[in-house]
Amino acid sequence: MMSRISRKSVLAFVVALMAVPFTCKAQGPAGVAELKRMEYMYPDSLALKQQIALLSLNYSISNPKAEGVEAVMGDAEKYIRILDENPAADPSDVLTLKGFYYLVRIVQDPAVNGRKYYMEVSQNFDKALKLNPENKLAQVLQQKFYEGMNASRP
């Protein structure tokens, strides 16, 4: 019985996850909110936590000064920490999210946070790619990061 319930739950979760792009029509905080509702349904899902962190960071980097962005960044930080503490989470993905988090912080206030966090960004992406050289998100973000740094040359 237990195994049948378990299989059913897994199947439901997979279906729900596949439906994310369709159900989460809302972007930004509303999209994050929808994912968090799903997370209440599947509290053990690491993939959902990763999606929440990623969507939060995506919103924040596009709206770095928006009202309420600190709450969204707070969510991102919370879910990255949860993933970081879970040995089942892919370390390369977690490092990518960490690098992304600090990248957003730089975009929010380049003058102050640039020098404070650039090492965090660089090292996290480097480590992510060392662990998994095929990590596409880390590759893209790292490339964007260096393009941004080069653009800041006088």
Added chain:
Amino acid sequence: MKNILSIIAILVAASPAALGQTRISGKVYDDLGPLAGVNVFIMGSIEGAVSDTAGRFSFVSTRKGEQTLMASMLGYEDYKKVADVASMQDLDIRMKLRAATLDEVVVCASTFSMGKSYQFKSMDAIDVVLSGNSCGDVVAAMQSLPGTQKVGENGRLYVRGGESWECQTYVNGMHVLVPYSTNVEGQSQRGRFSPFLFKGMSFSLGGYSGEYGQALSSVLPMETTDVASDDKLGVSASLVDWNLGGTKAFKTSSLSFNAAYTDLHLYNALFPDRVDWTRPYGKFAAEAQYKMELSSSSEMKTYTGYDYTSVAMNTEGRELSLGEHNVYANAVVRTSLGKGYSFFAGAAESMVLSDIQSAIVAGDHYHNRRNEVHLKAEIKKSVSPLLKLSAGVEDYIRNSTTSYEATGYDLAYNVAAAHLDANVRLVPKLFLNVSVRGENVDYNNEWIVMPRATLSFVPGGKFQTSLMLGRYSQSPEDDYIARRNGKLFQSIADHAILSLQYSGSKTVFRVEPYYKKYSNLPLLSGGLYSSDGYGMSRGFDIFLEDASLIKNLSVTAAYSFNDSERLYLDFDAPRAPEYASRHNFRLSFKYGIGKCIVGLADSYASPRTFAAGKTPYYNSLDANFTYLPHPKVIIYASLNNILGRTNVYRINPDGSQMAATRDRFFYLGIMVSLKNKNAYDVSNF
């Protein structure tokens, strides 16, 4: 008319009720008013909405009958309401702030943290370098903080009325016997460590927990950076020092080296001072680090540093010549054992060899060798979000040899210690750290038990109030132990500190009154030292940092009032120690313009009292300028004491004055990354 009726009919037919749907609506509040950004939804579905700036929410649900409505927001307790969906209209939802757990609260009373820790911040490594007159020296940068005193004749850290030896330095949790490089009297001693070695520094001015011992007044724990992820190679050069460093990164480890040479020949030739140098100050230093990630939850760090300092000058008809070898090495392992347990173990070796020719009279020779092995192990257990425990043991194995002409001593002793520490959330917003530290000193078989406690009220993210009480001990310096009269007990300091602080996004403010009572201080009588000395130090520190006035402008103000007196060493009656000044004030500005950062700082210290008189007040107006011409190049310049005031550091017994040997100091340096894909990374470690 028919058309209008048709439209109304379509709208009615399309309404939620007609579609078998229910509209759920209401407002969300907290104690301060409407709350925006709250996720309100039906449990087990994705039907929901996020509250707007007026706290309003509204959404349509297809659910029927009894359902659970959930309202959720970071920092608040989840709100749940079980009711029939049909009744979920015009709801008033009141959210309660969630009380922080131990993981979410960092009590930072009496501590200044540098780096990226979530604490009361004021500086990072770059700030240390750019700090007014620090010229990249950690110790000098710390002297911009309240609670420290300006003692120009040696440049060491003096905290809240305490002697310089009462402040102890730790690297990766391991003790450093001599954190300063040596110099002749009247010249500032620089800290031995580059700020770029460290990812975090935590300067505690008192009230620290049981983990730290053998420090009466303050501790400066510093944590080196983690395993490097890419290769680096860099050089730096200035009028006084030259540096080459690099890192080789491996998959899970990295090996770093650094070599530095400091020489004041060139500088003294360009800008002569009031000293007749026969061998201007010179220092060679080499460092290496190997760091390894043993697993995803374990790491090992090693550090080895060596430096040799040499300087000679003509003074009072003799050539005073000084040379010192200084070795420091440590290795630590940290690992997470699972189930909330973590383990730390480390070993450190400090050795200092000093030789002084013509130390007191022409032709004499003073020799000193000091050695310390520090062993430490600690286990931590996170019992729950409301309780954390730690326990540790450590051992300081020390020996020293001193000879001066026909006199001298050989000394060997051991200080063993253990501590227990508990962090507990008593009730929401009220946190208690309680610890007990026990120490045994074998040269007189003395046992000491020292209770310490910090009670903190943390009502929200920005305010924090703490009361700290504790007992601290430290062995007297070796010279005093060697010349003890009977039992020379460990010196004791009892701390009482009240801390009130506000930490906003652009403004931080802190006020800390304190009282310290000293006992068992070494007192000289009949040529031998007893433990009959005592003293007290009281005062308050104020710190304000603000970045909200003008964009890119940061203003820092630090004021300290100190009233202290003690009977110790060769004092014949209780009086204010000579290093203590009653008022210390520092105001600094830092402004960023494009690729430049401009800094201006003024430091003031009130007169110091000596047996033969008082010094004039100390004042120094300093400026610094940083230019970033290229992401791999940093140019830094500073001018200390722009006004050229001749600051007096001491009144000698004959009434003469010991003044600064030069009125101004100009520093110009360039840092270049040769192989490093990171911009503005002057750290080769």
